[in-house]
Amino acid sequence: MLRTELESYLKAFLNIDAYKDYAPNGLQVEGKNEIQKIVTGVTACQALIDAAIELKADAILVHHGYFWKSEPEVITGFKQKRIKSLLMNDMSLFAYHLPLDGHEELGNNAQLGKLWQLQDITPEPGLVRLGELKQALSINEFVEQVSDTLDRQVLHLPGGPEMVKTVAWCSGGAQGYINQAIDWSADVYISGEVSEQTTHLAKECGIHYLAAGHHATERVGVKALGEHLAEHFGLECIFVDIGNPV
Template identity: 60%
Template structure:
């Protein structure tokens, strides 16, 4: 397929104009005109770029791309090396941040809910303080369980031991979540009267928010919670356009 075709399709499919984001969504570094092989990954780091070069990729699609607000604008050091590798190998780089989190079919949030086997999965768009629709989701466990049991389930699914904050003896059944660095959504989750909230990262204040509002908090890893949307997007493009897709997981303990 042509680069222009992929760019236009993803802009529409992910509805990028509906989001006020922290980085540009779409084509971030222009490469070759024709795209046959796509590599997907969570973050456009040097290791992912090198893997894409080895796989002879024409395009890289990531959740965390380049050119974030408030970062230095000059292209030096680490940023220069990354962009140089892309340009020298004529590889297109696409980044999709909030649109990929919120997408109702292949987004990070719905995919995490599916991975965890949650039931009655749905976005929560009408809660005080939720500025971006589609980022806060809720669902239900198949059965009531202690937080230690759910922690073990998270570890089995995501491959890392989560941080749990809350009363170990308090049984849980209903869950809200927002992947990645969404720890402050815990206050929105508390408005929903759910038993637990999951995000990728925690802050110092998260402990007090969880304890004082009587809600379980699980910090399951920024990278670990955001591996699934970009994979689903790659599979979608492979099925729709017949391109070759490779997901490359550059492990990150954060």
């Protein structure tokens, strides 16, 4: 598949123009024209690049790429090493941030909803989702379910009812959206990270908060996107999980 064809397809499929983001979505580093093998992963760290080089990939597709608005503009230090590694191996880097959180089918949030078997009842468009369990579970049962599906022990900040049924969630560093979950009267809110104030909000507003891991909640979208590309275009897509406890 031509690099330009892949770039155009992903631009339309992920509807990247609909998002005002903190980094460019799409092709961030240009490599060879023909793409057959893609390594997918959460973050374009050096370990992922090294793995892609070892696998002789033509491109890397990630959720967290480069050129964030808050970072220095100069290409020095670790950034220079990463980009040099890509250029020396003629390897493209594609990155999709908010579009890969919000995609209605393959996005992180959509995939998490499927993973936890939640019926989506979100009342309005946006990144934060609201779902309903088929039947109410004790909060301990639900915490165990989330931990098992993500293969990590989540941090539970108690505050809600003993039996839970409505769950709001948003992948990554979205702990600030707990207010949206509170407005929706959700029993539980799940995100990747946690802030000091979250403990107090959960207790005072009657909601359980689960910090399930920024990395853990954002593995599912890019993996699903790679599988989609493999199925539809016959590309070889290999998901490489570079472990991260955060």
